[in-house]
Amino acid sequence: xxxxxxxxxxxxxxxxxxxxxxxxxVVALLRDRAAVRPLPPGTALxxxxxxxxxxxxxxxxxxxxxxxxxxxxxxxxxxxxxxWCPAPDASLRPxxxxxxxxxxxxxxxxxxxxxxxxxHPDRLVVxxxxxxxxxxxxxxxxxxxxxxxxxxxxxxxxxxxHGLATE
Numbered sequence: 001x002x003x004x005x006x007x008x009x010x011x012x013x014x015x016x017x018x019x020x021x022x023x024x025x026v027v028a029l030l031r032d033r034a035a036v037r038p039l040p041p042g043t044a045l046x047x048x049x050x051x052x053x054x055x056x057x058x059x060x061x062x063x064x065x066x067x068x069x070x071x072x073x074x075x076x077x078x079x080x081x082x083x084w085c086p087a088p089d090a091s092l093r094p095x096x097x098x099x100x101x102x103x104x105x106x107x108x109x110x111x112x113x114x115x116x117x118x119x120h121p122d123r124l125v126v127x128x129x130x131x132x133x134x135x136x137x138x139x140x141x142x143x144x145x146x147x148x149x150x151x152x153x154x155x156x157x158x159x160x161x162h163g164l165a166t167e
Contacts, residue, residue, distance in 0.1 A: 006042035012069040019131030023068035029152045040163030052110040064162045065121035070131040078132040078143035
């Protein structure tokens with residue numbers, strides 16, 4: 001395996017399922033902002049539907065991967081954001097049945113697969129944004145729309161800090 005290089009920011013979701021499109025909305029804003037304030041060299045911005053094979057291909061050989069995805073817990077506080085940074089050698093438990101993802105295989109299962117194949121990111125940061133509506137349709141609910149800019153700014157800070165730390 002080659003030494004990890006570059007960074008990937010991956011918005012997971014579906015822009016046609018209302019709040020499930022929050023990851024794509026954050027990546028779109030990051031793209032717009034990068035035109036004015038470029039991200040560190042080697043930083044790639046991607047949208048993904050959550051397919052495990054595509055995710056693994058996007059994060060393979062990265063020194064840092066940041067994932068943005070919506071979650072839909074039973075007692076959601078729309079717009080509340082959770083940050084998860086699993087240790088590279090952490091033992092990950094499979095998600096419980098009835099997990100709060102709209103994807104077939106969840107992120108934890110994809111990480112297990114990537115680790116077994118030796119195709120996992122060197123460092124992973126996951127931002128899960130609690131959503132209210134994943135019905136058919138476009139546009140984020142107001143609470144999630146308000147969460148997009150602060151989250152994009154936080155991710156810019158993460159990427160900048162990691163870029164400085166690896167120079």
